[in-house]
Amino acid sequence: MTDDDRVFKALADPTRRFLLDLLFARDGRTLTELESELEMTRFGVMKHLKVLEEAGLVVTRRSGREKLHFLNPVPIRLIHDRWIDKYTERQVTALVDLKAELESES
Amino acid sequence: MTDDDRVFKALADPTRRFLLDLLFARDGRTLTELESELEMTRFGVMKHLKVLEEAGLVVTRRSGREKLHFLNPVPIRLIHDRWIDKYTERQVTALVDLKAELESES
DNA sequence: TTGACATGTGACCAATGGGTCACATAAGTT
């Protein structure tokens, strides 16, 4: 299993993406705290966090008996750079921003 | 199945990512042409292309009996924007570029 | 030390997904 394979497999599950959303909103949470946001047993959440951590999308730091989880955006940026070169980036960014603006006005 | 779910599921398979790499290098290829680059039957490749198309990562245009495939970078950009805000983007981009530069020098 | 809390491991099961094949339609060629 390659590094990028781990990243994409990790992102393939909606629960794991929701965990990234939670950490994007606020970093440094524990397993128990994240579990309370999900309708799933602690074991399921723990499995998902392990997958995210092994993919490098989440980094952790121990503090006593707690384990704090942080979002690492680097792998996300690398996905972007794989299929969007500098030239295309300008066009796509403009297009996406325009679309967002139009939808916010309606 | 939500839109973004289709995108992430589509990206989860290494063969499909390789197909995107091929289209990133050169657009407008047919199924038969893409098949020749892979060690897999035509049916497998067709299934993968269907998944990519339903995710919006690949758009197609018919030309006679041929079907031409093109890469659409918009869903990739949306993944980026989901977990990297404008402020973080500057830091992450700088970090990724620096890392690439250091590795190219060694 | 006794109890409560936070995290960790391995086995297990149902569901999903990758790949192939038999078969089929449609379009170009001679």
Next chain:
DNA sequence: AACTTATGTGACCCATTGGTCACATGTCAA
């Protein structure tokens, strides 16, 4: 029309994966 080429469909098999549970370790407080 006969033949070839390009794409499409449904069924099938095997491997992988999401989720749960029984059980276990480590940490903090009284």
